[in-house]
Amino acid sequence: MSASMTKPFNRRMPPLRFVIARAGQYLVLIALALIILGPIVTAVLGGLKTTGELYSEPFGLPAIPRWENYTGIIASDTFWRQLGNSLIIVFGTVTLTVSSSALLAFVFSRLVFRGRELIFNFFTLGLLFPVTIAFLPVFIQVRQFSLIDSYFGVILPLVAFGIPGSTLILRGFFRAIPSELEDAAYIDGCGTLGFFWYVLLPLARPALGAIVVLQTIVSWNEYFLPLLVLTDDSKWPLTLGIMQFQGQFGTDWGRVMAFVSLLIVPAVLFYIVTQRYIVTGLTGGELKG
Amino acid sequence: MASISFKHVWKRYAGNTVAVKDLNIEVADKEFLVLVGPSGCGKSTTLRMLAGLEEISDGEIWIGDRVVNNVAPKDRDIAMVFQSYALYPHMTVFDNMAFGLRLRKTPKQVIEQRVREAAENLGISHLLDRRPRQLSGGQRQRVAVGRAIVRDPAVFLMDEPLSNLDAKLRVEARSFISKLHQRLGTTFVYVTHDQVEAMTMGTRIAVMSAGELQQIDTPFNLYHNPRNLFVAGFIGSPSMNFFDAKVVQQDGGRISLEIVGHMLPIPAAIAEPFKSHIGKRVTFGIRPEDIHDQSYLPGGITPSMIEANVDVVEQMGNEMILYLEENGKTFVARTDPRTSAAIGHRLGLAFNMDNIHVFDVDTELSLAYEYKQNKAQKAVTA
Numbered sequence: 001m002s003a004s005m006t007k008p009f010n011r012r013m014p015p016l017r018f019v020i021a022r023a024g025q026y027l028v029l030i031a032l033a034l035i036i037l038g039p040i041v042t043a044v045l046g047g048l049k050t051t052g053e054l055y056s057e058p059f060g061l062p063a064i065p066r067w068e069n070y071t072g073i074i075a076s077d078t079f080w081r082q083l084g085n086s087l088i089i090v091f092g093t094v095t096l097t098v099s100s101s102a103l104l105a106f107v108f109s110r111l112v113f114r115g116r117e118l119i120f121n122f123f124t125l126g127l128l129f130p131v132t133i134a135f136l137p138v139f140i141q142v143r144q145f146s147l148i149d150s151y152f153g154v155i156l157p158l159v160a161f162g163i164p165g166s167t168l169i170l171r172g173f174f175r176a177i178p179s180e181l182e183d184a185a186y187i188d189g190c191g192t193l194g195f196f197w198y199v200l201l202p203l204a205r206p207a208l209g210a211i212v213v214l215q216t217i218v219s220w221n222e223y224f225l226p227l228l229v230l231t232d233d234s235k236w237p238l239t240l241g242i243m244q245f246q247g248q249f250g251t252d253w254g255r256v257m258a259f260v261s262l263l264i265v266p267a268v269l270f271y272i273v274t275q276r277y278i279v280t281g282l283t284g285g286e287l288k289g
Numbered sequence: 290m291a292s293i294s295f296k297h298v299w300k301r302y303a304g305n306t307v308a309v310k311d312l313n314i315e316v317a318d319k320e321f322l323v324l325v326g327p328s329g330c331g332k333s334t335t336l337r338m339l340a341g342l343e344e345i346s347d348g349e350i351w352i353g354d355r356v357v358n359n360v361a362p363k364d365r366d367i368a369m370v371f372q373s374y375a376l377y378p379h380m381t382v383f384d385n386m387a388f389g390l391r392l393r394k395t396p397k398q399v400i401e402q403r404v405r406e407a408a409e410n411l412g413i414s415h416l417l418d419r420r421p422r423q424l425s426g427g428q429r430q431r432v433a434v435g436r437a438i439v440r441d442p443a444v445f446l447m448d449e450p451l452s453n454l455d456a457k458l459r460v461e462a463r464s465f466i467s468k469l470h471q472r473l474g475t476t477f478v479y480v481t482h483d484q485v486e487a488m489t490m491g492t493r494i495a496v497m498s499a500g501e502l503q504q505i506d507t508p509f510n511l512y513h514n515p516r517n518l519f520v521a522g523f524i525g526s527p528s529m530n531f532f533d534a535k536v537v538q539q540d541g542g543r544i545s546l547e548i549v550g551h552m553l554p555i556p557a558a559i560a561e562p563f564k565s566h567i568g569k570r571v572t573f574g575i576r577p578e579d580i581h582d583q584s585y586l587p588g589g590i591t592p593s594m595i596e597a598n599v600d601v602v603e604q605m606g607n608e609m610i611l612y613l614e615e616n617g618k619t620f621v622a623r624t625d626p627r628t629s630a631a632i633g634h635r636l637g638l639a640f641n642m643d644n645i646h647v648f649d650v651d652t653e654l655s656l657a658y659e660y661k662q663n664k665a666q667k668a669v670t671a
Contacts, residue, residue: 180375183342188436189363189392198388202379 040264047258054253069258078244079262085151086220086237092155093219094212097162102208104163105170106196110182120171126164131157131225139228153229154237158219166211173207174200209277213270220267238263291353291366291443291476292318293339298348300334300500308334310500312348316493321470321477323491326523328482331500333448336480340446341365352444363392368437369446372453374429376421376436382408383417386436400439407438427458434469445470447479451486463489484524488512496520513644514661518572518653521646527577527610529646530620534573536566536647546573546647549616553593556642562660563647571656574646577610580622582630583637592639599630613638 046054048065073079108120131138138157147153177200185195201208223239230236242259245252293316300309309331316322324332337343339350341362349356357365368389376385383404390400408414411431421429430450437445450466451459467490470477481487487494488508495505496519503523504516515521521529532548539545544563545554555563586592600619601612604626611622611630622638630636647656 178373178375180371180373181377183337183340183362184369184371184375184377184436186342186362187340187367187369188389188440191361191363194392198392199377199379203377205379 040261043257043264044261045257047254047261049254049257051251051253054257066254069254070262073255073259073262078241079238081234082236082238082241085235086239088151089154089158089222089226089237090216090219092151093158093162094215096155096159097166097215098208098211100159101163101166101170101211102201102204103196104167105174106200108167109171109174110195110200111192124164124168126161127168129161131161131222135224135228138225142229147229149230149232149235151235154222154226155219157225158215158222162215162218166215169211170204170207173204177203206277209274213274213278216270217267220270292316292351293322293444293476293478294349294351295335295339296349296351298335298338298350299346300331300338300343301346307500309338312502314495314502314505316476316478318476319474321467321479321490321492323487323494324478324480324497325482325484325487325491325494326497326503330497332480332482332497335497336446336448336478339444339478340367340369366443367446368440368442368444369448370430370433370437370450372449374421374433374450374453376429376432378421380420381417382413382419382421382424382432382435385421385432386439389436389440403439403441404435407435410438411435426454427462430454430458430462434466438469438473443476445473445475445477447477449481450479451481452483459486466490484526488524496523498523510665514655514658514665515646516655516658518574518648518655521574521648521655525576527621527623529574529576530580532573532575532618532620534571534647536563536569536571538567546571546645548573549595549618551593551595551615553595553640553642555645556591559643559645559657559660562657566647566649566656570650572648572650572653574648575640576644577621577623579641579644580620580624581639581641582622582624582628583639584629585625585627586639590639590641591643593642595638595640596635597638599632599634599636602630602632611636 042059045062046058047069048062048067050066053062104123108116108123142148142153142157145153145156147156181199181203182195185199190198221239222237226235226237226240230240233240241263242256245255245259293314295312295314298309298312299307301307312331312335314322324335326332334343338345339352341357341360345358349358351357352365352367376382377388380388386404386407387400390403395403404417405414408417411434413428413431413435416424416428416432421432424432430453433450447466451462454462463486466479470490479486479490488511491508493505493507494511496503496511498519504511504520506514511520511524515524518531522531534546534548537545537547537552539552539554543554543557544560544567545552547553581587581590581592583592583594595615597613597615597620599611600614603610603612606626609624609626609628609630611624611628613620613622613636624630628636648654649656
């Protein structure tokens with residue numbers, strides 16, 4: 001009798017250890033989400049406060065929401081000009097990084113020549129150095145090329161530091177594409193570049209997408225490089241726009257918060273829309289034909 | 290339409306690995322040549338050199354009336370079907386088939402017409418809008434063939450195109466490709482490791498081993514007059530039985546073979562080529578179907594009697610496969626299905642001495658090869 005009683009019960013309830021394990025997973029994820037969301041929410045709410053309020057009660061809800069912090073920024077010409085500058089830098093960086101690393105990855109993955117691995121390893125050394133470490137030499141180089149105060153002074157170093165990682169990702173993807181497809185393309189009438197253009201690139205779309213997303217976010221968020229290279233504030237991207245609220249005698253923290261919130265909105269939206277590319281692009285490579 | 294010839298073709302890889310050794314093959318126009326051999330024998334490399342996907346280390350390859358050593362694959366007027374089919378996953382079936390024509394700047398209407406026509410012939414018209422991953426193995430195989438057909442090439446190359454199909458589809462695809470060859474009347478070069486495919490499809494078969502051409506001939510001749518030990522063992526299933534033997538001349542001048550303690554007289558009509566080896570050790574070969582149960586002897590053969598122990602019996606219905614043992618030597622026979630063989634018992638057997646094969650121990654060449662070739666030649670001319 002007891003058997004017939006416990007059996008349906010068991011079917012409905014998973015064993016206790018699974019419940020505990022699942023609960024543990026949720027706890028960790030919730031904690032992580034809070035750690036990430038905390039500062040963002042603080043910034044968004046901070047944008048609705050006065051500087052005084054921010055000092056006295058940094059984390060609470062604003063007593064009276066000061067929407068003019070946001071509307072003021074959106075209404076200003078500066079914001080839109082800086083948005084345009086940011087887009088120019090993002091577009092330039094992404095286009096150049098993707099096109100050059102795709103060609104590089106093609107050479108390193110599909111063509112055979114002496115010293116290929118050595119040269120490729122040399123390329124990947126670039127992964128060791130974040131742009132922050134190399135600011136001084138980068139600045140000197142940019143000055144030698146007379147690129148101070150030009151968009152290219154920001155774009156080219158970003159491209160240079162983006163290429164190693166992008167090439168690494170794309171090369172892995174290109175290598176996973178079966179060599180019989182390459183043979184078929186040659187017999188169908190492609191040359192090397194034809195194969196690259198008609199077969200390899202379309203098949204590597206997930207990886208290309210991932211690189212576009214990563215490079216977009218990196219170049220959108222870049223702060224120090226434009227600060228160093230662009231002295232003319234009409235060329236400043238959005239990240240540098242925060243400085244306009246830092247006066248000689250004080251900082252309007254409410255506006256800074258509002259500005260930061262507006263700055264991250266496009267990046268977050270872009271990420272939400274494109275995150276599936278990142279996941280498939282970085283983990284994929286599976287091609288079923 | 291084109292003939293093909295390999296003239297002293299070599300393929301060497303770095304580190305002195307030789308994949309193909311001094312290959313000479315002539316393929317006539319409209320012929321269906323099968324390259325067959327165990328894996329690593331150089332047959333795929335040979336095909337890839339013909340396609341232009343591998344460089345030729347030495348020698349010349351001709352397609353039609355020109356040397357193609359330095360001609361790019363796309364300019365060789367060939368089409369190829371790959372083992373994995375190599376369909377472009379990001380294109381529809383239509384685009385897969387049209388791709389080669391588009392690259393050659395064929396007018397749009399012509400492409401449309403040729404692709405539809407080929408699809409019609411292959412029974413894949415309803416699949417033109419699908420992507421390769423939505424197709425079954427057999428359908429993909431047809432698309433791969435379709436992609437080759439629309440180009441209307443002078444030579445068709447196929448690299449193990451059936452090995453990814455299941456057994457039933459493979460049989461269908463075999464006759465489908467044979468029919469295709471008859472309909473198109475184009476030269477085919479087909480690579481396989483499967484001797485059944487080779488025997489059923491090829492007008493001629495080139496058997497390769499360790500980078501060397503062993504023999505090139507019609508399926509019938511390969512089977513009945515193998516040039517050497519390798520071809521004899523490779524073609525036929527179950528494969529030919531080999532015995533260590535000795536050629537002896539008995540009293541009265543009769544030439545016989547001494548195997549596993551038995552003396553098998555050779556019919557005088559075919560004994561001529563063995564005279565040079567009297568007193569020498571040789572390898573004796575006999576096909577399983579040439580070993581009969583004494584109780585069910587077919588007429589018109591020259592039997593030699595021998596007894597052996599029965600190890601395993603496989604009743605197939607139309608025939609019986611027997612695994613036998615005599616004096617420590619095991620061999621296989623295909624006998625009449627009515628044979629009353631019981632495991633562990635001794636069975637009286639008859640070797641059909643008209644169809645024996647004898648090979649030199651050192652060179653592994655068939656002693657009677659030239660003799661039989663000449664005889665066949667005479668029969669044809671007479």
